[in-house]
Amino acid sequence: NAGVTQTPKFQVLKTGQSMTLQCAQDMNHEYMSWYRQDPGMGLRLIHYSVGAGITDQGEVPNGYNVSRSTTEDFPLRLLSAAPSQTSVYFCASSPPGSQEQYFGPGTRLTVT
């Protein structure tokens, strides 16, 4: 198993550009989530999904969209990038009935 994979690893965007951060897992986990990590603030939940076709907002959803058309993939879309979205983004997944989260390696995003 590859676990949770994320692409790209690094990305630089200009203000106003859009992009999609990719996340995939091959463990057949139903629950998937996106976090952002900023210095001194810990991981903050952006969006999550409890299964294919179901998504919901987390603590900081503004400026981000998600979709879950398959169990494996959970992409995160930035509609119009802003400097405040400069951060490290982590995708995570959990197996059914478990609270243990498996994290991907992260995407470091810089918006200039």
Add this chain to the structure above:
Amino acid sequence: SQKIEQNSEALNIQEGKTATLTCNYTNYSPAYLQWYRQDPGRGPVFLLLIRENEKEKRKERLKVTFDTTLKQSLFHITASQPADSATYLCALGDYGQNFVFGPGTRLSVLP
């Protein structure tokens, strides 16, 4: 609003000693608490989970305590090694699968 604090931002300890990290929370009644390890440039890795009705959990050199009256968890690494140097995150969860993470404590074990 919910708030999670982890003792100091950084903790230095001598090799072989026991490292103790603290996680305090307010305005929250978690069903369980987790500890994760994060190395630079990598995603967090799950270490231990302790439920609200449990006082203590152990795994090899790791021990976690959970006091819901004090709203505090202690995370101990005994016989610490330089390889234990990392950032340690606590996370509180409800009966679903959503979590609130603390800011982390960066532990350095000095040889």
